[in-house]
Amino acid sequence: MMASTRVRWALPVLVGTVLVLASGAAQAVPVTIQNPSFEANVLADGAFVLTITNWSFSGSDTGTFNPHAAAYPGGVAPDGQNVAFISAGSAPGDTISQVLSDVLTAGVTYTLDVEVGERADGLTINTYVIQLVAGGAVLASDSSASPAAGTFATSTVVYTATGAEAQIGQALEIRLVATVGGGNQINFDDVRLDAARQVPVVPGVGLAFLVVALAGLGLLVARRV
Numbered sequence: 001m002m003a004s005t006r007v008r009w010a011l012p013v014l015v016g017t018v019l020v021l022a023s024g025a026a027q028a029v030p031v032t033i034q035n036p037s038f039e040a041n042v043l044a045d046g047a048f049v050l051t052i053t054n055w056s057f058s059g060s061d062t063g064t065f066n067p068h069a070a071a072y073p074g075g076v077a078p079d080g081q082n083v084a085f086i087s088a089g090s091a092p093g094d095t096i097s098q099v100l101s102d103v104l105t106a107g108v109t110y111t112l113d114v115e116v117g118e119r120a121d122g123l124t125i126n127t128y129v130i131q132l133v134a135g136g137a138v139l140a141s142d143s144s145a146s147p148a149a150g151t152f153a154t155s156t157v158v159y160t161a162t163g164a165e166a167q168i169g170q171a172l173e174i175r176l177v178a179t180v181g182g183g184n185q186i187n188f189d190d191v192r193l194d195a196a197r198q199v200p201v202v203p204g205v206g207l208a209f210l211v212v213a214l215a216g217l218g219l220l221v222a223r224r225v
């Protein structure tokens with residue numbers, strides 16, 4: 001193989017290898033949410049309470065519900081036994097929320113997933129929005145889930161903190177909002193928030209490899225001339 005050919009092949013291979021070592025892979029870890037599946041209250045099938053442990057909420061017709069078979073086939077919740085609800089007596093904008101102990105961190109991609117349900121027993125789904133919040137400011141939101149009666153669908157928010165946000169270092173918050181009040185009900189369950197960041201696999205090895213690789217490339221170039 002000609003020296004010039006070796007150089008042509010060597011450069012992209014070395015640069016590619018160094019980039020892989022230096023950048024690493026995204027590691028997703030769950031962010032702690034208290035009572036994320038609304039199971040803190042033990043309720044009989046069909047029972048509800050106007051409380052949601054660990055969550056704050058506005059309005060007077062919001063709480064925890066163990067669905068009966070009329071609401072969802074088999075009386076089954078997406079996760080565990082219970083769901084949260086914002087119901088008929090609610091006003092537009094009534095909100096279930098929890099401020100988390102984790103703070104908004106630069107370079108992290110957050111993925112918020114919430115199961116959103118429409119009861120099958122005539123309580124038409126309320127329009128809703130789920131929001132990822134930090135320091136009281138809404139970072140991103142989703143209102144696109146459209147479950148059929150008697151089913152749940154996943155609503156997802158994805159947000160990457162660039163580091164330019166004024167809310168870096170401030171507490172994250174999850175909000176589940178009913179955007180139209182009265183006459184309807186919306187159910188939420190299985191709230192999940194993951195944080196993923198690019199992490200170096202072995203930064204020291206990557207840097208050492210870079211030095212050796214560049215030295216090797218220099219030798220190749222030197223031998224060619």
Ligand SMILES: [Ca+2]
Nearest residue numbers: 037079080082
């Ligand atoms: Ca649940």
Ligand SMILES: [Ca+2]
Nearest residue numbers: 045066067075
């Ligand atoms: Ca049930």
